[in-house]
Amino acid sequence: MILSALFPSKRIQVLLPLPLAGPFDYLVEGDLMSGAGDLLVRRGDFVSVPLGSRVLQGVVWDIAPPETDVPAAKLKPVYDRLDLPPLPESLLKFIDWVASYSLAPLGAVLKMAVSVPRMFDKAKIKTLYRLTAALPEKLTEGRRAVVDAALGDMPMTLKDWAELAAVGEGVVRGMVKAGQMVAVEVKGDAPYPAPDLSLPAPRLSPDQQEAGDHLRGLVKAHSFGPVLLEGITGSGKTEVYFEAVAEALEKPGGQVLVLVPEIALTAQWLDRFQTRFGAEPVVWHSELTPVQRRRAWWAVAERDEKFRARVIVGARSALFLPFQDLRLIVVDEEHSPTFKQEDGVMYHGRDMAVVRAMQGQCPVVLASATPSLETLLNAQAEKYDWLYMGERHGPAVLPDMTAIDLRQHKLASGIWLSDPLRDALAENLARGEQSLLYLNRRGYAPLTLCRSCGHRMECPHCSAWLVEHKKGARLTCHHCGYNCRTPDSCPECKAEGAMVACGPGVERVAEELQDLFPEGRIALLASDEIASPAELRAVIRAIEDHEVDFIVGTQIVTKGYHFPLLTLVGVVDADLGLGGGDPRAAERTWQQLEQVAGRAGRAEHPGRVLLQSYSPEHPVLQALLSGDSQAFLEQEAHAREQQNLPPFGKLAAIIVSGADFNGVAKSARRIAALAPKDAGLTVLGPVPAPMAYLRGKNRFRLLIKADKAVRLQKIMAGWLDKCPLERGVSLQVDIDPYSFF
CATH class of the missing domain: 3.30.70.600 (Ribosomal protein S10)
Structure with missing residues (x-):
């Protein structure tokens, strides 16, 4: 109070994580002023402020705002500064940029950066233990195991030390008692395991080595630079950008962000990362529990380099994490449409990753076997560096591709697999090799109707048909989540047994496959069939261990999986997605089919791809069959330029x-x-x-x-x-x- 009398209060602006157009003015006074009358808050600090009858947490946006017509006497005071790391300046600029570009309320964009329910909870103090610098030369076998298991000088709990060294907790407690370990008080959660750069890297091909060296040079320069890393499916793009990741980790405290289209699809990627760097990265996505989200957020924001999260793999929302020293961004499968957020603040994760890298002055790698037209044109215009790898790694070669014309090989009613595809599946099973059937349609059937009156089962909340899921006998709306039991009689005319499923989904294809090959072992890969990343990993391992003969899946199977025994890919409906008014429909269909075709023949066994279609003469299918994707993309670019559509x-x-x-x-x-x-x-x-x-x-x-x-x-x-x-x-x-x- 004395300080308030000696020095006038000062006006600042605070941005609240609400859908508001901009920050509000507040007064700083009392304990938030120094003895010399200076502010003890700065831009990016978290503060608590009143808003109406509520007390909310916000971020200091401007400590020297322009004067307004609102007199200081009408402004409310800032209550307190919170004990959280301030948001870095690069993130504040990024939030401002995204709001300006997307025309979204500034507060709504801030909300994406602080959407951690428990982030404001007071962090607990934990006692961890680390080895002392001076250890005796002679140690018992158990204590030597503890020393050998140490992850640098990272402190851990007694339990973690014991589990890591495979010894009893008594051994670790004995080391504490003997002064060979020292207690360290740490605020918050135990740190994530640090990547180990001493592990041997895989041997790279000359093409991979050249691309990897180029990326390492960009990371060393620590300046903004976008790079398109294009390589055919199976060319080893992941191992190449792992070189850039390794370079970024050479800097103590340096951080890396890897964006993936769908976090549930990263099972194999996580295994490869752990093999390369000895520890899993921090994972960020919407399915984390509040406790997991809080731990990850604090680890990213950590100022002490020893405890900081170093590599984060996540969905597009990871762009809004408070990185302290961002050295590299990678956008894997940069062409994927799932990087676009379609509700709330509408933005494209790939494009915003380029902006985030510009704000943080670091390289951004856009990796894909089928780059988006926007990215390709930027590379051709030399706005982006362009690295291309045109050969599969090791002995693998690209698969042969053939179209099955369904006008000639007609399908009987209720049958979705043509005779040539059935024969190929039988041959593959007899050889002990694996096959994949691709249909980008979830559930059992996309429509259920009454054969008596024609009534169609529609969602009561959306202009959409309900999708039948035979598992659980449910009808589901994939837009709003509404679901109900599949009716026994028609809700309209009450006819018994008249409801029929129309068209195929992946469940129906799997059912037909099981009827054809009763002895075949089938794995169904669709987003609503996999309950968790752990369940997905179990399915992936079963496929890798050849406990599965047939894989039936939606677009979930197009994202970078490597199955050595998978030699046949059958596309059930190659025409799906080519219609409608979407100007990107042809490009998107080409990308999906090229990606799913790339799952075949990725090891020493040659692969083949069969595309079922009623119009194999379509330019998309001709591009796939001929292998001339360049001509197709040039045609797509010309068509969009004529219509003045993006990117023109x-x-x-x-x-x-x-x-x-x-x-x-x-x-x-x-x-x-x-x-x-x-x-x-x-x-x-x-x-x-x-x-x-x-x-x-x-x-x-x-x-x-x-x-x-x-x-x-x-x-x-x-x-x-x-x-x-x-x-x-x-x-x-x-x-x-x-x-x-």
């Missing part, structure tokens, strides 16, 4: 939604009517969205096209600020949309 032009979507149809329609029409004239924009719509009813809300869409030179975000921000919405109606902006549902 700019595209944005406005999604208007709400429970009241009339309010949504009126708001959407008003937005279109207020569109700026002569600003270089073409506004299409509004029209009801293809998914016109989603999670209980009506939806309209507008599509905005613009030339590359147009400052789209600035124009749209000014435009939308002038568009009042009806009560209960919300608006989302999607810059460069990847889906059009």
